[in-house]
Amino acid sequence: MWRELKPIGRNADTGGYRRYAWTEADRECRAWFQEQAEARGLAYETDRNGNQWAWLGDPSAGDAVVTGSHLDSVPDGGAFDGPLGVVSSFAALDELRRRGAQFTRPLAVTNFGDEEGARFGLACVGSRLAAGQLTREAAYELRDGDGISLPRAMEAAGYDPAAIGPDPERLARVGAFVELHVEQGRALAAMDSGSAAGTGHAVGIASAIWPHGRWRFDFRGEANHAGTTRLVDRRDPMLTYAETVLAARREAELAGAVATFGKISVEPNGVNAIPSLVRGWLDSRAPDQAALDAVVTAIEHAAKERADRDGVDLAVVRESFTPVIEFEHALRDELNRILGGAVPVLGTGAGHDAGILSASVPTAMLFVRNPTGVSHSPAEFAPEDDCVAGVIALADVLEGLACR
Ligand code: HGY
Ligand code: MN
Ligand code: MN
Numbered sequence: 001m002w003r004e005l006k007p008i009g010r011n012a013d014t015g016g017y018r019r020y021a022w023t024e025a026d027r028e029c030r031a032w033f034q035e036q037a038e039a040r041g042l043a044y045e046t047d048r049n050g051n052q053w054a055w056l057g058d059p060s061a062g063d064a065v066v067t068g069s070h071l072d073s074v075p076d077g078g079a080f081d082g083p084l085g086v087v088s089s090f091a092a093l094d095e096l097r098r099r100g101a102q103f104t105r106p107l108a109v110t111n112f113g114d115e116e117g118a119r120f121g122l123a124c125v126g127s128r129l130a131a132g133q134l135t136r137e138a139a140y141e142l143r144d145g146d147g148i149s150l151p152r153a154m155e156a157a158g159y160d161p162a163a164i165g166p167d168p169e170r171l172a173r174v175g176a177f178v179e180l181h182v183e184q185g186r187a188l189a190a191m192d193s194g195s196a197a198g199t200g201h202a203v204g205i206a207s208a209i210w211p212h213g214r215w216r217f218d219f220r221g222e223a224n225h226a227g228t229t230r231l232v233d234r235r236d237p238m239l240t241y242a243e244t245v246l247a248a249r250r251e252a253e254l255a256g257a258v259a260t261f262g263k264i265s266v267e268p269n270g271v272n273a274i275p276s277l278v279r280g281w282l283d284s285r286a287p288d289q290a291a292l293d294a295v296v297t298a299i300e301h302a303a304k305e306r307a308d309r310d311g312v313d314l315a316v317v318r319e320s321f322t323p324v325i326e327f328e329h330a331l332r333d334e335l336n337r338i339l340g341g342a343v344p345v346l347g348t349g350a351g352h353d354a355g356i357l358s359a360s361v362p363t364a365m366l367f368v369r370n371p372t373g374v375s376h377s378p379a380e381f382a383p384e385d386d387c388v389a390g391v392i393a394l395a396d397v398l399e400g401l402a403c404r
Helices: 024-039 083-098 125-130 136-140 150-156 168-172 187-191 237-255 289-310 329-338 353-357 384-402
Strands: 043-046 052-056 064-069 107-111 174-182 203-209 212-220 258-267 277-285 313-322 345-348 363-368
Touching: 024 043, 024 052, 024 107, 064 083, 064 384, 083 107, 083 174, 083 384, 125 136, 125 353, 136 150, 168 174, 174 329, 174 353, 174 384, 187 203, 203 329, 203 384, 212 237, 212 289, 237 258, 237 277, 237 289, 277 289, 289 313, 329 363, 329 384, 353 363, 363 384
Parallel strands: 064 107, 064 174, 174 363, 203 345
Antiparallel strands: 043 052, 052 107, 203 363, 212 277, 212 313, 258 277
C-alpha cells in the first residue's frame, strides 16, 4: 500500500507532497483509497462532503467503530502526515482478519477530505462540514490562490457542491472514531532516547489538542519606485510585515505559545517596486485559550503600532480557528487499558479530524513515534518497525472496541 501511494503528488525536486483538495493528486489518492477498500470487499462510498468511507458490516446497525485519517498534504509536506493513519487502518483490518476476529459492531475506514486546508486556507473542511462546524454558505466563500471557489473546484473534480453540509445521520452511526497519526513532535522519542525502533514507546495516546487558528494580516502601503523614492517618502508595507513577524516570535516566547508566519503574498511582487500590499498569514497555537488570545492580541497591537509609524493600513481577518480539544477520557482510558495500561498520554499542537469530530462522536488518537519530530516537511519520517507497532496497536484497539 505504502509503495503504491508514495509517488502520488510527490514533487521530484523537493521530495515533498502537493496533494491539495480537489486536484489531480487528490483524485489519484481517492482512487487509491477506493481500490484498497474494494480489494478488501469493503462497501465503499463517498459522503455528501466528499469524505471516503469503506464499511465492514452494516452501517445502519449503528455504534460503528471508525478509523482513518486524511490523504491530503501541506505544500511540500511529508509522506506520513495523514497517509500513515489511512494505510495503518487498512493494515490493521488485514491483521484482524488474520486473527479471525469476529466483529460485533460495524467497522469503517475513512479518508477525510481537505484536512490541511492547503488550497482554501481552512483546516479540516471535510470533517467540519460533516460535523456542521462549517456551513455550506461559508464553504462557498472559500477561494484558492487563483480565485477558484471551493464549489467550482469540487464540481471540476466531479462532485456536486450543492450536496455539501452537515451529516448528523452519518455521524449518529459512529460509536467511536480512532485516528492513528505520526507524532508531529518528538515527545515519544525523548522518553526512551536512544532506544531502537520498535522498542520503548513506539506508540502514544493523545490527551488534548491546543487551541489554534490562522489569521490573515493585510498590510496596505503605497506602490512606488525602489530607486527614486526617498526613504522618508515611503509607505512600505514590507517593513510593517517584517516588524510583525519579529513581534510574533517575541510574544509567543513570552506566552509559552507558538506563532508562525509561513505564507506571504506581495503585490506587485517586483524587485524594483515598493509593494502596495503585503499579505501575511499567522498560524498561532497555545496551551490554553487565554494564552492564545494574549499572543494574537499582542501581535495585532505591535502590527498596528508599526503600521501607524509606516503610514500603512492594517486589516486582520481570522480565517480558521479550532478551540482546545480534550479527548473523551473514557475512550482514551479504554485505549490505554486495551494496550496494557502503560502507554504514554501526550498533548499536541497539531490539529486533526479527530479533534473536529470530537464534538459529535467519542474520538481518540494514537501517535506513532517520530524520531526527529519533523513534520510538514519532506524530511518527515517514521521507521517501519515503529509504523508496524502502530498497526498492531490499532488492530488491538479495534479488536478491543469492535470485537467484544
Ligand atoms: O495544521 C495542523 O495542525 C494540521 O497538520 N492540519
Ligand atoms: Mn498536517
Ligand atoms: Mn495530519
